[in-house]
Amino acid sequence: MKPTLPKGTRDFLPLDIRKRDYIFNIIKNQFHLFGFDSIETPAMESLETLSGNYGDEGDRLLFKVLNNGDFLKDVPEEILGSKNSNKAITHLSKRGLRYDLTVPFARFIVMNRQHIKFPFKRSAIQPVWRADRPQRGRYQEFYQCDADVAGSSSLFYESELIRLYDEVFDQLSLPVTIRWNNRKILYGIAESAGLKDHFNLITIIIDKLDKIGNDGVVKELESQAFHSKDVSILMDMISTTTLPELKDKMKSEQGHLGISEMERVLSFLDSNGLKNELLFDATLARGLGYYTGCIFEVKAKDANMGSIGGGGRYDNLTEIFGMKDVSGVGISFGVERIYDLIEEKKLFPESVLGSKNTLIACLDIDSFGYAIKIQNMLRKLNIACELYPEPVKLQKQMTYANELGYAHVAIIGEEESRQNKINLKDMKTGQQSLLSFTELAEIICQ
Incomplete structure (x- = not known):
């Protein structure tokens, strides 16, 4: 038998592990300094827990785990005969590998609320799985390093998470741009353009801007039969580069609330300058459906690589598990891409390579x-x-x-x-x- 690895996975040699531990240890140390306690959740979650939280594209990337035993016995003959995998999966699989660490965290809060004190600051460093097409910096099995705060709507925590990003990447000697926006602003832009009823679809399309460019976004928007005038207003607003300029164009109460939230976060950052660039980006959408407030994405400077971090505010995530009014905010570090960049830029210190x-x-x-x-x-x-x-x-x-x-x-x-x-x-x-x-x-x- 010829030994092979499943696509999108990797072996790590001893030197690789030393390099990865260097990254993990810096992140863990900053998690500790910022007061985030470690937790762990299982590799598998109920498919019912995972499905519906990541948008249609995310749901397609979930790894499903076949039921134990004779997994075909409960599948109706008509479904087997039709070869309809979407209908069959509800009979074949009740579990899936976790897609991220945020939805399992929401489930964890609800099931362990009697053991935790709010606001609850948690960190987690564990592997996740996505059935994505493997490419440079993108794998089907990879680690995420998350920091979240649950049980508080204070915008101070957004500023804390920006500082956490700033400190970690400064310690790694990896200059980055921390891009940020607010989902309320995106909703306000859609409302100002007369397209609020299509908000979810619009955010999904805008989220592709890095991949397909302005022309591609316009083409996709117009393919939805949106009026060209409305598309023009939308594109003009998402091209705005400053909050004051956007405030003048905004014709939505919800949008103005989003701008006010971002200004509030900035007021917490005034007293302590950042080492990395913090950039308002009205095009930033973060396609995951559970975000409701400020959203973040981190990209390395002078590097041909996708995002190496992301996150945001989610107000309603635990509601799907029957627990209302638990607001949360969190960020994630994309360790695999961070590793590849530090390796490419030869930033690992001699003490690690020694x-x-x-x-x-x-x-x-x-x-x-x-x-x-x-x-x-x-x-x-x-x-x-x-x-x-x-x-x-x-x-x-x-x-x-x-x-x-x-x-x-x-x-x-x-x-x-x-x-x-x-x-x-x-x-x-x-x-x-x-x-x-x-x-x-x-x-x-x-």
Whole structure:
């Protein structure tokens, strides 16, 4: 059998894991500093939980899990005969792999409300799955890193999440633009253009602007039989680049409320300047159907890559689970794309790319016990080390050390054991010294 990977998935080698841990650790540290507590939810959710929250396109990208046992037995013959997969799926599958971490979070809140205190600040770093077409920076299995606040409508949290984005990408030395908008503004634009009854469809089309451009958006809007005058008003408003300019054009109470919300968020940011660019973008739509207020999207500067972060305010997400009046806001980091960008731009620090610490090479079986003792003493000092598993020829052990990138080799033979010493070789300079254990520990800790 030829070994293969499912499309859109990847293996990660040890160096890859070190690089990914570098990113995860920076994000986790900032989550901690901003007061977000970690939770976890299952890889699978009920399809009933997942469906209907991501728009028609998102629902098509859900991975369904076949029911256990004879999954065909409950499918009516007429549906099997028609080969209608959309009708059959309700009989074939009751579960799906999670599409994101936000909808499971809403379900989590409702089921665990007796254990949490509002406002509840949660973080989660877990894999998600989407049956999307794999391409550069887009995978079918990938990690998301989310931070959300549930149970508060305070716009202060929007400013906190902007700061969180700013701090993480500054720590990663990856300059970004944090684009933001407000769904109320989008609704106001649609209402001002006389198209409020088609708001959901309009946001889906506007959300494609990066992919199909202005002409493509106009073409799609006109294909819906919208009047060209209304389309012209819409396109003029979404091309507006400042809130004051948009306020002059806005003819919607809801739209003005969205502008006021954004101005309120900006007032919380005045006292502490950002290191990255915060850019108002009236074209930003975020196609997911659950957003109701401010929305965010992050893109790296000077990079041919899609968004590496996104999120927004959702006021009604828990309502589908029977729990009303729980407003939330959250953001997500697209770790896979962040990883690819940092790799491409060679931004991983030398400490991440650097060598492993120390290999202990034992030359004879009688010295092996002493070598084990040295290994254990180093580990008690929290010094990473490894003992080669058998006393083979030194050349073989040195080759192993070179191939795995060890910084030092501690050589132990009959003479070293007799003197209670260790012969330490610096693999970069080739310098070799006979040392006591204390001297050894001091050198390899530098």
